Amino acid sequence: MTAERPTVLQPEMPPTRWGDPSHATGLPDGVRDLVGLVFPIRDTPARAEVAVPASRLGEAQLAGLRALVGEANVVLDDATRRLRTRGKSTPDLLRQRAGDLGDAPDVVVRPGGHDEVVAVLAYAEQQRIAVVPFGGGTAVTGGLVADATGLAGVLSLDLGRMRGLLALDPVSSTATLEPGLRGPEAEALLAEHGLMLGHFPQSFEYATIGGFAATRSSGQSSAGYGRFDAMVVGLRVATPAGEVRLGSAPANASGPDLRELFLGSEGAFGVITEVTVRVRPLPEVKHYEGWHWPSFAAGSDAMRVLAQADLLPTVLRLSDEAETAINLADPATVGAIGDDAGQTSGGCLMIAGYEGTPSAVAAKRAAVTEVLTGLGGTALGEEPGLSWAQGRFAAPYLRDSLLDVGVLVETLETATFWSNRERLYTQVKAALEASLGEGTMVLCHVSHVYATGCSLYFTVVARGGDDALERWLPAKAAACEAIVATGAAITHHHAVGTDHKPYLTAEIGEVGVEVLRAVKQAVDPVGILNPGVLIP
Numbered sequence: 001m002t003a004e005r006p007t008v009l010q011p012e013m014p015p016t017r018w019g020d021p022s023h024a025t026g027l028p029d030g031v032r033d034l035v036g037l038v039f040p041i042r043d044t045p046a047r048a049e050v051a052v053p054a055s056r057l058g059e060a061q062l063a064g065l066r067a068l069v070g071e072a073n074v075v076l077d078d079a080t081r082r083l084r085t086r087g088k089s090t091p092d093l094l095r096q097r098a099g100d101l102g103d104a105p106d107v108v109v110r111p112g113g114h115d116e117v118v119a120v121l122a123y124a125e126q127q128r129i130a131v132v133p134f135g136g137g138t139a140v141t142g143g144l145v146a147d148a149t150g151l152a153g154v155l156s157l158d159l160g161r162m163r164g165l166l167a168l169d170p171v172s173s174t175a176t177l178e179p180g181l182r183g184p185e186a187e188a189l190l191a192e193h194g195l196m197l198g199h200f201p202q203s204f205e206y207a208t209i210g211g212f213a214a215t216r217s218s219g220q221s222s223a224g225y226g227r228f229d230a231m232v233v234g235l236r237v238a239t240p241a242g243e244v245r246l247g248s249a250p251a252n253a254s255g256p257d258l259r260e261l262f263l264g265s266e267g268a269f270g271v272i273t274e275v276t277v278r279v280r281p282l283p284e285v286k287h288y289e290g291w292h293w294p295s296f297a298a299g300s301d302a303m304r305v306l307a308q309a310d311l312l313p314t315v316l317r318l319s320d321e322a323e324t325a326i327n328l329a330d331p332a333t334v335g336a337i338g339d340d341a342g343q344t345s346g347g348c349l350m351i352a353g354y355e356g357t358p359s360a361v362a363a364k365r366a367a368v369t370e371v372l373t374g375l376g377g378t379a380l381g382e383e384p385g386l387s388w389a390q391g392r393f394a395a396p397y398l399r400d401s402l403l404d405v406g407v408l409v410e411t412l413e414t415a416t417f418w419s420n421r422e423r424l425y426t427q428v429k430a431a432l433e434a435s436l437g438e439g440t441m442v443l444c445h446v447s448h449v450y451a452t453g454c455s456l457y458f459t460v461v462a463r464g465g466d467d468a469l470e471r472w473l474p475a476k477a478a479a480c481e482a483i484v485a486t487g488a489a490i491t492h493h494h495a496v497g498t499d500h501k502p503y504l505t506a507e508i509g510e511v512g513v514e515v516l517r518a519v520k521q522a523v524d525p526v527g528i529l530n531p532g533v534l535i536p
């Protein structure tokens with residue numbers, strides 16, 4: 001088939017904020033009042049005019065790149081280089097807001113396809129220029145910050161022109177996608193054929209197919225549709241040492257599965273130029289509903305029972321007591337949250353979502369309902385489910401509005417076995433509270449579950465101010481140390497980047513790190529691919 005391309009593209013995100021500028025609403029007055037009860041409110045605008053450091057690349061190097069991808073696709077202007085600086089973690093936003101563009105790439109290069117990526121890598125290797133693959137730029141763990149020590153500079157390889165549906169095999173239910181397609185664009189192309197991918201991380205609107213694969217992302221429907229790495233059937237990767245094509249069959253016993261080496265390789269082993277994914281029919285029915293649990297422990301146990309009985313809905317998430325209270329807080333009735341929340345007061349909110357054919361949804365829902373009722377859950381009906389579904393991609397806009405009034409908000413995540421869940425929860429929460437001090441709110445939810453364990457996702461709300469970054473970084477380090485001390489995973493889906501790199505050896509061991517270094521040496525002997533990211 002000829003490549004199909006999206007007709008509607010997502011607009012660029014501003015450098016200092018999340019998302020589509022037309023969707024940013026600002027902080028509603030009621031919410032501002034509510035926040036003001038807990039934190040000092042102080043308007044904290046981002047700096048608008050900031051200097052981007054001069055490019056370190058010479059005119060001959062730029063001419064060499066132009067010869068490969070065309071004049072228009074070698075971009076040097078300050079605005080574009082600023083937009084390709086770092087990702088969208090709160091530290092990234094705070095640095096951008098303060099006008100710190102120390103990590104700006106020296107040039108942005110936009111290849112039009114696999115062959116141009118190959119050519120750029122060969123040239124960058126010859127010229128010793130670091131290459132940072134750039135998908136949606138939604139990285140939250142420093143995966144877009146390369147260390148160019150000993151190299152001529154940094155080239156941001158913007159994959160935004162590679163946005164095609166290249167092939168569709170409806171019989172096998174597979175689709176081959178280019179890496180630069182953002183979530184909604186990929187889903188729109190597949191929907192034209194009555195199909196879907198089903199990967200909906202909170203960053204869905206901006207993150208890309210290549211980024212999902214490179215970070216081993218996990219979406220909000222992971223209970224039903226699986227993590228992104230589980231959706232990947234095949235990969236095409238351009239490396240300085242040559243091309244790697246993987247995925248000749250749905251499964252094989254042909255030695256270790258090398259797809260796993262490139263999934264999660266965060267641009268350090270190669271540039272993913274094609275991803276073949278499993279697709280499925282668009283759901284005919286969607287039903288989302290709420291459940292109340294007396295405690296986080298009771299709700300978590302219910303999730304474990306469902307997972308171990310192979311009875312998972314499409315979406316399954318559970319907020320702890322603090323997150324539930326915040327989610328249900330109504331600015332119009334501040335102070336009366338407990339009174340007005342009826343059955344939900346003081347407990348935990350679970351969202352269960354079902355998607356599929358009417359008969360499959362009805363059967364799964366009936367079976368899950370029986371289990372949850374038997375375990376002591378109380379059904380709350382569709383309203384909480386619909387409210388979650390409507391706001392599922394909205395939280396990052398709220399983070400910007402809170403940063404605007406001097407309130408610090410950041411998230412972190414981890415995963416562990418069920419038997420260790422409570423210990424991990426308690427210790428990470430305690431580490432964050434101890435580091436950030438009185439008044440800090442630490443909220444948590446479980447949104448990815450397995451038969452053997454789950455991930456925990458923490459949201460931290462604390463006093464902001466001029467020293468917000470200086471106070472956050474030790475708090476994050478304390479949380480990471482608590483994660484390591486409890487034997488949990490340093491990341492379940494945000495990836496390693498540069499931020500989690502100091503903790504990776506504790507998780508995979510010295511030999512594990514040597515294996516990563518050996519692979520890097522094999523595919524990228526000069527070390528131009530995302531140097532400093534992932535590998536300790």
Ligand SMILES: Cc1cc2nc3c(=O)[nH]c(=O)nc-3n(C[C@H](O)[C@H](O)[C@H](O)COP(=O)(O)OP(=O)(O)OC[C@H]3O[C@@H](n4cnc5c(N)ncnc54)[C@H](O)[C@@H]3O)c2cc1C
Nearest residue numbers: 135136137138139143201202203208210211217218267272
């Ligand atoms: C508000 C917010 C919410 C988020 N929610 C979730 C969530 O629910 N689930 C989740 O999993 N993550 C989430 N994330 C993290 C982030 O969105 C994911 O890591 C996502 O997969 C990154 O995709 P991207 O296209 O933006 O990649 P980028 O940010 O552009 O890149 C991420 C890393 O992958 C590398 N890379 C990108 N494309 C390629 C490629 N084609 N080949 C090789 N390397 C490549 C980059 O060099 C970098 O190291 C969230 C982030 C934000 C800011």
